[in-house]
Amino acid sequence: MSNSQMVELTVLEPDGSGAESVVPxxxxxxxxxxxxxxxxxxxAMFKALSDPVRLRLFSKVxxxxxxxxxxxxISDVGVSQPTVSHHLKKLKDAGLLTSERRGTWVYYSVEPSxxxxxxxxxxxxx
Amino acid sequence: MSNSQMVELTVLEPDGSGAESVVPxxxxxxxxxxxxxxxxxxxAMFKALSDPVRLRLFSKVxxxxxxxxxxxxISDVGVSQPTVSHHLKKLKDAGLLTSERRGTWVYYSVEPSxxxxxxxxxxxxx
DNA sequence: CCTCTGTATCGACAGCGATCGAAACAAGCT
DNA sequence: AGCTTGTTTCGATCGCTGTCGATACAGAGG
Numbered sequence: 001m002s003n004s005q006m007v008e009l010t011v012l013e014p015d016g017s018g019a020e021s022v023v024p025x026x027x028x029x030x031x032x033x034x035x036x037x038x039x040x041x042x043x044a045m046f047k048a049l050s051d052p053v054r055l056r057l058f059s060k061v062x063x064x065x066x067x068x069x070x071x072x073x074i075s076d077v078g079v080s081q082p083t084v085s086h087h088l089k090k091l092k093d094a095g096l097l098t099s100e101r102r103g104t105w106v107y108y109s110v111e112p113s114x115x116x117x118x119x120x121x122x123x124x125x126x
Numbered sequence: 127m128s129n130s131q132m133v134e135l136t137v138l139e140p141d142g143s144g145a146e147s148v149v150p151x152x153x154x155x156x157x158x159x160x161x162x163x164x165x166x167x168x169x170a171m172f173k174a175l176s177d178p179v180r181l182r183l184f185s186k187v188x189x190x191x192x193x194x195x196x197x198x199x200i201s202d203v204g205v206s207q208p209t210v211s212h213h214l215k216k217l218k219d220a221g222l223l224t225s226e227r228r229g230t231w232v233y234y235s236v237e238p239s240x241x242x243x244x245x246x247x248x249x250x251x252x
Numbered sequence: 253c254c255t256c257t258g259t260a261t262c263g264a265c266a267g268c269g270a271t272c273g274a275a276a277c278a279a280g281c282t
Numbered sequence: 283a284g285c286t287t288g289t290t291t292c293g294a295t296c297g298c299t300g301t302c303g304a305t306a307c308a309g310a311g312g
Binding site: 029030031032034036039040042043044046047049050051052053054055056058059060062063067075077100109110112115116119120121122123124 | 155156157158159160165166168169171172173176177178179180181182184185186188189193203204206227236238241242244246247248249250
């Protein structure tokens with residue numbers, strides 16, 4: 001039960017705007033070891049990108065103009081359409097994407113702050 | 127089978143120094159969509175950090191002096207010793223950590239280039 | 253050589269998750 | 283209302299993986 005250093009994380013409360021209790025947090029991982037709770041949160045975000053199909057879907061959205069894309073524009077990733085929907089839901093639940101219906105189509109957008117938190121956490125420079 | 131943009135990734139060959147065919151690559155994800163092959167490689171790296179226990183172990187190593195730590199220093203994460211060893215192996219196989227035996231103890235170190243590649247990929251600024 | 257401590261591997265089990273087809277829901281059209 | 287197209291949900295299957303205890307391996311010191 002020993003732990004050398006613990007760093008308090010700045011958890012941005014996501015004002016219940018969509019995804020279920022999202023996460024953002026985290027100074028560079030070199031700054032100190034994660035608590036069990038923070039590790040849980042961050043791991044969930046990394047897990048969202050831990051599947052090749054999801055990573056491609058995410059990359060398609062992120063590289064689209066405005067960081068936003070219609071499902072119909074990105075669903076060509078070699079799996080069935082229900083599977084695409086399932087993966088988009090996971091990315092949304094993890095807080096990496098948000099979705100909005102506009103008429104017939106549903107558009108997914110990247111959530112910049114959450115992605116930035118992951119990037120910052122892996123930043124090793126000191 | 128349509129794809130808007132494709133970006134060639136700079137894959138650094140890891141000169142068979144340890145982990146099995148490691149990965150580094152990747153311009154910011156906003157630059158263009160990942161190919162199936164690159165998505166596979168990057169997803170494997172994110173998967174390594176997608177477990178809370180692994181993320182804590184990684185954070186303990188990264189936050190240690192010199193980005194290096196003995197197993198004995200970090201194995202207090204609430205799971206059995208074999209499980210710790212199993213997770214460290216996964217981090218090593220993913221290329222995020224390297225290991226070296228020095229006498230009785232085994233030391234794990236972070237592989238900065240690989241971690242930097244993940245961080246850079248998630249960098250959304252343009 | 254034996255023992256002790258540190259670490260890795262093995263084998264088993266349980267739960268999670270990626271995938272699909274089928275079906276439901278949503279919105280626009282005629 | 284019915285049809286069509288886009289998207290999500292449901293149920294089932296099946297492989298993957300996190301976990302453990304037991305065991306094996308490695309090095310240091312008696």
